Amino acid sequence: MTALLLAVIYLAFISLGLPDSLLGSGWPTMQNDFGVPSSYAGYVSMSISFMTIISALIAPVLIRRFKTHNIVVISILLTVLGLMGFSFASSYAMLFLFVIPYGLGAGSVDSALNNYVAKHYSSSVMNFLHCFYGVGAMISPYIMSLALSRARWNEGYRWTAYIQSGIMLVCLLSFPLWKKNAETSDDDESDSTGIISALKIRGVIPTLIAFYAYCSGEATCFLWTSSYFVGAKQGISTELAAAFGSLIFGGLMFGRLISAFVSNKLGDRLLIRIGIAVEVFGTLLIFLPLKSYIPAAVGFVITGIGMGPVYPAIQHMAPENFGRKNSAAVIGLQMASAYIGSTFMPMVFGLLQQALGIAIMPIYLAFFALLSISLLEFAYKRIPSHTTV
Structure with missing residues (x-):
């Protein structure tokens, strides 16, 4: 069943x-x-x-x-x-x-x-x-x-x-x-808390900002990867650049598939730490000032692999971190934070790249990755031990 x-x-x-x-x-x-x-x-x-x-x-x-x-x-x-x-x-x-x-x-x-x-x-x-x-x-x-x-x-x-x-x-x-x-x-949703009560729980707000930061980077990749290859790499056709737009999706799917087999053994927090470390390594490959587009293409795949476990792991930790009766409200807030980040921050990057050039994309991605892990680590220290019930 x-x-x-x-x-x-x-x-x-x-x-x-x-x-x-x-x-x-x-x-x-x-x-x-x-x-x-x-x-x-x-x-x-x-x-x-x-x-x-x-x-x-x-x-x-x-x-x-x-x-x-x-x-x-x-x-x-x-x-x-x-x-x-x-x-x-x-x-x-x-x-x-x-x-x-x-x-x-x-x-x-x-x-x-x-x-x-x-x-x-x-x-x-x-x-x-x-x-x-x-x-x-x-x-x-x-x-x-x-x-x-x-x-x-x-x-x-x-x-x-x-x-x-x-x-x-x-x-x-x-x-x-x-x-x-x-x-x-024994799960009963009738006594679950509301949005306002959930916001008062220690560690919730930095987790929400961390989730917003993660989704900002993810959505920026979704929208701007093909444009990055056109604007930052010479000699690449628009058709190939369009195809490279799928690199981040492929990496993301592969990262989640790998995580599905190891997450129970590693745990959500360690999986996030490893994932963001891999993501930052991928952005470094993208940032390399090389004429060839191959390192950047590999970098976007690696960035996607690193991103893969972050979203599911943050969601899965909610009942453990903040209590089962609070998880529905916390996850609702997380989803709202995710959509805010994915809606507006790719547009912000669009304005930045017009002024500074699209080559700043890996710096933009690395900033949000590091902001996300910093806030999550801060949240872990604030989460009360009794919220797992």
Whole structure:
């Protein structure tokens, strides 16, 4: 029963990743249809992120009232509505009506599932869970590509909505598994704390800033890696530079896969320390003033490998560090911090690189990596020993 429920949770995390890559892969065609500049994709993306932040912040209240399995189904339903709305949008302005369910459907389910896995499963499972998010994020560009070759971009959103509907049906049918697991667990969300109470716990705020810092670096890599090769390395084609945009994703997935096999033995804190050390080493390779692009390409892969375990490990430590009854609120805050960092800091880097040149990217990445580990180490010293109950 436990293995079957875990399979459902993995499937739900695939559904979480599915919508995230559609806008980027479909936007070149969408902008032509809507007659708007390319930069307008940023407004849609930021609106989705804003709704996701709100959803993450209200997640602790929702978990107390509706339980994780209900939140999963409702959130996927909201995402389906958002995807279907995008597929029927006939103007750019219509997109902003549907970013509401699109974004709200992401934050709560992300927080709820991370909290559930952190409380009931090992660190290894948490790392595998985030690998499955990557599977969803990697599938959706292929769905959009197929839609663009066979029909129009609208069908890419519609087909993804159909897949999401199938996953939602599986999650509905899995309700007996969730209830069975609840009967054999002493976990009760009814007495979990709220956001304000969680913020008062020693060590929470530096952990949130550390999580924000980590996600700032990660998202900057997602957006600017290809541009780095075009701007900082000579003699590289735009096609090859575009392909190099996947280096960080490949490294990230590989890092989480490795971590899934060693995390139970090493523990979350040591895994984070090793991961960030590897990440900083990767940024040093990127920073080397060499004409060849190969060291930088290897550096981005190594940077991704180092990043791999950090996000899952911070999430998994929440019940142990801050107490099981506080974990839902803390993880909700962590998700909000993550989305703030990933939404705004790549834009900040864009402004910096315009003024100073894109070659500063490895320095920017190393700064956030070192800021993250410094704050985490500071938080560890402030965490009360009694919060593990």
